[in-house]
Amino acid sequence: MTLRYDHASGSEKTYDTVNPAAPSETVGRYAIPDEAETAAIITRANAAAAEWARVPGLERGQRLNAFLDAVVARVDEIAEAITLEQGKILAEAKAEILKGCAEGRFMVGEAARMGATPIADGRPNFSNQILRRPRGVIFCISPWNFPAMTPLRKMCPAIAFGNAVIMKPSQFTPAASFLLEEIARAHLPAHLYQNAMISGRAASEVIAKGDIQGVSFTGSVEVGRLVYSAAAQNLIPVQLELGGKNAAILSDTDDLAGAVQQIAAAAFQTGGQRCTAISRVLVQRDLAKQASALLAERADAITLGSGMADGVQMGPLCNLPHWDGVCANTAKAIDEGSIALAGGGAAEGAGAEGGYFFRPTILGNVAHDSTASQVEIFGPVLSVLEYDTFDQAMEMLNGTEFGLTSALFSNNNAHVQRFLKESNNGMLHVNHGTIPDNNMPFGGIKNSGVGAYSVGPTAVNFYTSEHAAYVTW
Structure with missing residues (x-):
């Protein structure tokens, strides 16, 4: 067997990754560090952080930009690694x-x-200053859905502000992070960016007891609570980016087809495996029949297949446990009374050997308190809920445990202003899908996030410590 990515030479404990489009194909093999090796990674990171903090800030930025230039130069190679895993x-x-x-x-x-x-x-005769310093070592836990963007989103501000990074990539999709580490070794000081393919239990030990100065986690609410609890033992700051059950309100529009296009794109990109994916559309009842038909038409037109193949519009779900969960939750939603207007289950022949494919799904007749409306299915499943008054729409919009992102499609200024004031989400979008800009804060409230947002002007609050300085003469 020839591995595409072999990072396990001489290691006793390893982990294999597979191609979700053809699970019999092993893609990569990775070493799992033991306790002593993990301790050595942390020691090296602290030494690198101390040296890096002494480098002038503008030089740090120049070197990070050179690293990013090198990443862009290898974008095709990294993209292939992402698609294969x-x-x-x-x-x-x-x-x-x-x-x-x-x-x-x-x-x-x-x-x-x-x-x-x-x-x-x-x-x-006093001079007052507010100073900021790098924290030191930031321990980062990255999910499987964005194997390059999420590590970059964590490492770039960390390193730009003068810290070192230990990255725990997902066991399902580590290849991209290892390629980033390879590029970092060529453009940044040694050990400033290190991968640690440790288990969840070992990660909890690092967070609770390790010589680290902050932890950034992206993943589920359930695991986020465990990270938060472990960080409290070590009294270190946390940055938690958690789940979402994001809704778009379709209130009124002079371009229904255009609104549906944006909603569908936000729902089905990356197979719906995005924390910011729209998974609920709240439609004013007079528009519901037409909007549902347009959404179903779009879902049915999506071409499934291997992400490596030309003409394919949606690949498989990432891994077998997740595919099982999407299948089970969608079946439960239908058992509860939701109606599959498009899709509704696994693609024909999908499964362990046939790939983890799931048909793009539109669910109608969805009740607000049902699985289809409340559970983060995290797949290509979009639920349509109908409402009569805007009061009902806002109540449904905010009526989940989550508060990540939301959208409103409306030409009614009163509705727009109310949405901006009352949507209990960290990110608000009016008349477009839930795609964030590169310079804007990214994060959520309620059970969707804790701590400073990951990028944007406020990220400094997590990646640096604050100091009040007084000088007299």
Whole structure:
């Protein structure tokens, strides 16, 4: 067997990855560090952080930009690694890398300012300053759905602000992060970016007891709670990016087909395996029949297949446990009374050997308190809920445990203003899908996030510590 990615030479404990479009194909093999090796990674990271913090900030930015240039130069290679392990189509894999690099370049500029805040002196012959310093070592836990963008989203601000990074990539999709580490070794100081393919239990030990100064996690609410609890034992700051059950309100529009196009794109990109995917559309009852028909038509037109193949619009789900969960939750939703207007289950022949394919699904007749409306299925499943009044729409919009992102399609200014004031989500979109810009804060509230957002001007609050300084003469 020839492995595409072999990072396990001489290691006793290893983990294999497979191609979700053809699970009999082993793609990569990775070493699992033991306790002593993990401790050595942390020691090296602390030494690298101390040296890096002494490098002038502008030089740090220049070197990080050189690293990003090298990532862009190898974008096709990294995209292939993503598609082979995660399953998404090559175009989406390439797009996530380029977006991660664009966000990283913005953070270089933010780090050049280091969160500087002008402040008046309080007493004669005094100079008051608010200083910020790198924290040290940031331990990052990355999910399987964006194997390059999420590591870049975490490492770029961390390194730009003067920290070192230990990355725990997902066991399902580590190849991209190992390629990033290879590029980092050529452009950044040794050990500034290191991968650690440790287990969840070992990661909890690192967070609770390790010599680290912050933890950034992207993943489920359930695991996020465990990370938060472990970090409390070590009294270190957390940055948690968790799940979502994001809704788009379709209130009124002079371009229903255009609104549906944006909603469908936001629902089905990456097979719906995005925390910011629209998974509920709340439709004013007079528009519901027509909107549902257009959504079903779009879902039925999507071509499934290997992400490596030309003409394919959606690849498989990432892994077998997740595919099983999407199948089970969708079946439960239908058992509860939801109606499959399109899709509704696994693609014909899908499964262990046939690939983890799931048909793009539109569910109608969805009750607000049902599985289809409340559970983050995290697949290509879009639920249509009908409402009569805008009060009902806002109540449904906010009526979940999540608060990540939301959208409103309306030409009614009163509805727009109310949405901006009352949507209990970290990110708000009016008359477009839930695609964030590179310079804007990314994060959520309620059970969708804790701590400073990951990119944008406020990321400095997580990646640096704050110090009030007084100088007198």
